[in-house]
Amino acid sequence: MQVINLKYPVVASQIPAGPIVLALGFFDGVHRGHQRVVATARQAAQAQHAKLAVMTFDQHPSVVFQHADPDHVRYLTTVAQKTTLMAELGVDILYVLHFDAAVGALPPQTFVDELIVDLHAQTVVAGFDYTYGPAEIANMQRLNDYGQERFEIIEVPKAELDAEKISSTRIRAALDDGQIDTANRLLGYQYETAGEVVHGEARGRTLGFPTANVAHGPNTRVPGIGIYATMVLVGTEWVMGMASVGRNVTFGDNRPVTVEIYLLDFHADLYGRNVTVRWGHRMRGEVKFAGADELVDQLKRDEQATRDYYHDHPFHAAPRLLDVTQVDSLEES
Structure with missing residues (x-):
């Protein structure tokens, strides 16, 4: 897997040639819902004979929007751990974008033009609640407007377990409560x-x-x-x-x-x-x-x-992740 660290504005020479299927998300924890997003993107990439790429951020957006102390934001996965898990999921290219004030201030159209289209995405895959700016104007329902038919869009529905959404927030709460x-x-x-x-x-x-x-x-x-x-x-x-x-x-x-x-x-x-x-x-x-x-x-x-x-429960060091059939069997809303 190729790991490419990006800083906005993106340098064009950093972007490999050729079309990609691009999965979007912060992916903290790379949990079962995230795995479904990447698995969906992988299936699309295989069907289109394109490379599978994922774009994530190096730090949580709260560092910019809520002025959280970057040295004390607690993550489920470090960038290194996230990288390992993405490699297990069969990702070809992992883009790690530095999330700073410049990225946080990008208008939705600019985000789409420069961080989706300029990465040569022919298909974009993301969860139903993915945002790329203010939620009221930069949501999955509006992505087609900004995309202007330059790429296909696959919206992955909510994944549930025990009749509740699988989310990083839910996992953090379980960990804090000792519910490993x-x-x-x-x-x-x-x-x-x-x-x-x-x-x-x-x-x-x-x-x-x-x-x-x-x-x-x-x-x-x-x-x-x-x-x-x-x-x-x-x-x-x-x-x-x-x-x-x-x-x-x-x-x-x-x-x-x-x-x-x-x-x-x-x-x-x-x-x-x-x-x-x-x-x-x-x-x-x-x-x-x-x-x-x-x-x-x-x-x-x-x-x-x-x-x-x-x-x-015999221990197995690797692979750590569910196989795709287990991911696909999760309840949907």
Whole structure:
């Protein structure tokens, strides 16, 4: 897959020759609804013998429109993660457009002329609620007016699961509430985060459960407080782990939230190393125990529950995404 970073105004020499089918969206999370958009575009590209291209943004539009701090906007997927997932979906060209004030101020006609037509799009595919400016004038219903018959338009209807729309907003809410199982169903794959192993209080070592304290960056959305079955990528090896997102309330009140992971059957020093965490299942909430002995007993049960989960749900590193037949089987409104 070719990744092309764009900044407005686009330099024509950056755009490969030849017609494309262009899928549009921010695609935060590349969830099951997004997968349907890309799968629809892929089918059109194959039918038209054209390349499949996707255009996304490098940062959320709220950074421009709501003056959000770009260093603290929490995403479901980084650009790097989004790139990996798009490659799995069979995308040929991924355009990553820098979303700044200039892009945010573009009139809808200019957006269409310079960021759709000038990319050689012969077909445009997007979700029913995609906008490219103010929603009242830059929506999918108006796209044909601005397109002036220069490209075909495929509008992908709403995808639902459990009679509710699949959306990045819904997934963020599920994650914040610790509902990783729900989030994973909506995503169509198991959620991932990445961080650096840093020094913690080393209390787990004294309890017989030494943990890796994983520090995540401010742009990462970590699942809510709870105890989780996870797989952790250390170098090239995936290691089973039980993760605690919480405040260690057994040892005091008003403590900061940390992510501590006990890696099963793994004993190497991880300090300073970057790891990837794949969040499989929430086992329980955080509990304040009467003392260390009670906590250790629970940790032993958590370890067994982690092993049981991965025995019943064998881990596969890749591919992460649903196949297209599963995407197509989602409920539609």
